[in-house]
Structure formats: C-alpha cells, structure tokens
Amino acid sequence: MVKNVTESGPSSRNTQTTTNNKQNLKIELQSNQKLTPTKTITNQEVKKIQGNQQHNQTTSKQKRETTLLYIEDEISESKEEQQSPKVKIQQERENWREVVKKRNPKQTRPVPIKGAMDKFSLTIAEQQSCLFLSGLDPDIEPEEVKEYIDTTFKISSKCEKMKTKKDRFKSSFKVYVPTDSKQQVLNENMWGKGIVINHFLHIRRNFNREVNPVTA
Numbered sequence: 001m002v003k004n005v006t007e008s009g010p011s012s013r014n015t016q017t018t019t020n021n022k023q024n025l026k027i028e029l030q031s032n033q034k035l036t037p038t039k040t041i042t043n044q045e046v047k048k049i050q051g052n053q054q055h056n057q058t059t060s061k062q063k064r065e066t067t068l069l070y071i072e073d074e075i076s077e078s079k080e081e082q083q084s085p086k087v088k089i090q091q092e093r094e095n096w097r098e099v100v101k102k103r104n105p106k107q108t109r110p111v112p113i114k115g116a117m118d119k120f121s122l123t124i125a126e127q128q129s130c131l132f133l134s135g136l137d138p139d140i141e142p143e144e145v146k147e148y149i150d151t152t153f154k155i156s157s158k159c160e161k162m163k164t165k166k167d168r169f170k171s172s173f174k175v176y177v178p179t180d181s182k183q184q185v186l187n188e189n190m191w192g193k194g195i196v197i198n199h200f201l202h203i204r205r206n207f208n209r210e211v212n213p214v215t216a
Contacts, residue, residue, distance in 0.1 A: 126178055127178065127179040127180075128158075128176045128177065128178060128179065129176070129177055129178070129179045129182040129199075130174060130175070130176055130199075130200040130202075131174075131175045131176075131177060131182070131185060131186070131197060131198065131199065131200055132172070132173075132174065132175075132196075132197065132198050132199070132200040132201070133145065133172065133173040133174075133175050133195070133196070133197050134164075134170060134171075134172040134173070134195070134196045134197075135170055135194045135195040135196050136170060136171045136172075136173070136195065137170070137171065138167060138168060138169065138170060138171050139171075140171050141161070142159040142160060142161045142173060143159075145159045145173050145175065146158070146159040149175065149177065149185065152190060153177075153181055153184055153185055153190075155177060155178055155181045155185075156178070157175055157176060157177045158175070158176035159173050159174070159175050159176075160173060160174040160175075161173055162174055174200060185197070186198075
C-alpha cells in the first residue's frame with residue numbers, strides 16, 4: 001500500500017501564508033463596507049455640482065481667450081515696431097482731420113448808402129479811376145500823355161509823372177480817367193509794344209509824386 005506523505009517544506013508554508021493574507025484583506029474590506037454608510041445625493045446637490053463644473057469651464061475659457069488676446073496684442077506691437085518710419089507717418093496722416101475755421105468774419109465798417117435819384121439839384125462829381133502807365137521814354141512829359149489819352153479816347157484825364165528807381169531808363173505816370181471809360185483805356189491794342197498799363201496800387205512807400213500835376 002502507498003501512503004500519502006504531507007511535506008512540510010518551505011513552499012507549502014508560503015502558500016498557506018498567502019491564502020491567510022487574502023482572507024484577512026477580504027474580511028477588512030467587508031468590515032469597511034459595513035462601517036461606511038451609503039449617502040444619497042439630492043437633485044439640488046446635483047445641480048450645484050453641475051453649476052460648479054460649468055463655472056469652472058467658463059472661467060478656464062475666459063482665461064484662454066484673455067491669453068490669446070494678450071498674444072495678439074504683442075504680435076501687433078512687434079509688427080508696428082518693425083514698420084518703417086515712412087509707413088508710420090503715412091498711417092498717422094490718414095488719421096488726421098482737417099480743421100475748418102468756423103468763426104464768421106466781423107464787418108468793421110458800416111455799409112454805405114448810395115443815392116438813387118436821377119435828377120438832383122447839386123452838381124455830382126465825376127467818378128474817377130486811377131491807372132498806372134509805364135514804359136515811356138524818360139523825356140516824355142505829363143502834358144504829352146494827357147493829350148494822347150484825351151484825343152484817342154475822347155475823355156478828360158489827369159496825368160502825374162512819378163519818380164521811380166528806373167527814371168534813367170523809362171518814365172512812369174499816374175493817370176486819372178473817368179470810371180466809365182476805364183476799360184476802354186485798358187485796351188492793349190491802343191498802346192505800343194513795351195508799354196505797361198494797369199490799375200494803380202496805392203502803396204506810397206514805392207513812389208514819390210511830383211508836386212504839380214497836369215490837369216488842364
């Protein structure tokens with residue numbers, strides 16, 4: 001007959017120890033589950049948890065957007081720094097606004113009243129216009145100029161010889177003619193080449209008149 005002999009070596013001892021440890025862990029887990037009571041979550045708590053999660057998601061999204069905006073600003077600033085001075089000046093000019101003066105000019109003098117009567121008992125003075133005539137020979141006298149104007153244009157004129165810086169080369173005259181005949185006298189076809197005739201500018205520092213004008 002064959003007898004079953006139980007070996008009491010090291011391997012059998014290790015196996016028994018492992019089995020005991022597993023049983024002890026199982027017992028501890030069961031005891032912990034018994035000690036920890038199950039907690040039921042209400043709908044309000046669920047909504048509160050969901051709201052906190054949404055708030056956290058919104059906050060993180062805003063942080064990401066703020067970071068992106070900051071990065072874009074830095075990129076735009078770096079691009080502006082890289083632009084040439086001419087481009088910057090051109091961009092600044094595009095933003096300029098034209099300033100318009102809105103102040104109305106003040107009228108310093110009162111408006112004169114002009115008579116409208118055709119028949120008047122007093123003698124009315126003839127309106128005279130002053131002209132500048134230059135380019136004649138230095139030896140020409142005012143009487144000669146007056147005679148030419150009166151004969152050519154059939155008017156009565158006055159003529160004064162002027163003293164200018166160019167007296168050695170040419171003579172200049174100040175001529176008074178009726179205002180109605182002014183445009184007739186200013187006709188270029190009635191004067192020779194080299195003659196200059198124009199409206200007289202009353203700038204006294206530029207000329208000196210002779211004392212005795214020719215009027216007759």
